[in-house]
Amino acid sequence: MSVANRTDVRRIRDVRFGVLMALPAVAIVVALLGYPMGYALYMSGFQWNDKIAGARPFVALGNYVELATDGQFLAALGRTLYFSVFTVLGGVALAVAIAVLLNREFRGRTVARVLLLVPWAVPPVVNGIIWKLIFDGPGGIANTILLRLGLVPERVQWLADPGLTMNVLIFAELWKLLPFLCLLMLAGLQGIPANIYKAAVIDGAGPWQRFTRITLPNLRGPILFALVVQSMWSLKVFDTIFVLTGGSGGPAEGTTTINFLAYLTSFSFLDRGYGAAMAVLTMVLVIVVTLVWILIFRQRGEGSRS
Secondary structure (H helix, E strand, O other): OOHHHHHHHHHHHHHHHHHHHHHHHHHHHHHHHHHHHHHHHHHOOEOOEOOOOOOOOEOOOHHHHHHHOOHHHHHHHHHHHHHHHHHHHHHHHHHHHHHHHHOOOOOOHHHHHHHHOHHHHOOHHHHHHHHHHHOOOOOOHHHHHHHHHOOOOOOOOOOOOHHHHHHHHHHHHHHHHHHHHHHHHHHHHHOOOHHHHHHHHHOOOOHHHHHHHHHHHHOHHHHHHHHHHHHHHHHOOOHHHHHHHOOOOOOOOOOOOHHHHHHHHHHHOOEHHHHHHHHHHHHHHHHHHHHHHHHHHHHHHHHHHO
């Protein structure tokens, strides 16, 4: 047997060994994720309501057809899009800006980077409790500060108004997720050689030109990853809503997103088939949004190379 053949045989053995070592992990992932997803898809094909005794008739795509004309679901979808625009696009934009600032040399930069990690270290449920106490109407810290500064004439009922509650939710989510996004962008900035910026300055490029021509193109990968991950998180947000609203998604369904509506439908209203259809649509929406971001960045990448 020649040296090339022995190398090929060894490579095949290594691949087989790697596959065998990965099989247990793959099996666990399939069991933990594949089975629940498959069961949700199965349930969505039935009129499965625990409040109605008797048979569970098979309705095929009937639940999905009903969702297309369900005003409550469409309203939840609109709230989800509103929430996602601010937490995804706004969150990534803020993360890039903060990372650019933290990447510069200034006194106390290390302390600022450490403080950036504090919100990330707070558990999600604790994060929701903190912001619920801060924006509490009668005795919250937010109202106390605003009143002393004279910015509001009376105490604002932050968690009693649907619009205000949604904005509080967006603020709480951004505060929680910004550290991760900032660290991601900061890691990307650390990989850009300083000589490129020095050469750009010598060529007469201003701060905005350096940012648009050097920083952003080199952050393409981290930004794409951040947009994909943040989109997933925004579409399936649950814990902060549950804590802020006491598990109701209120007031007046003001913070009820499609994922939270699926929870309420399945476990509060016990309409499990209809709730499963909402959950499946949420999963499909996550996949579609992820593919859209990938296609957008691929097209822009090909356009910049051409």
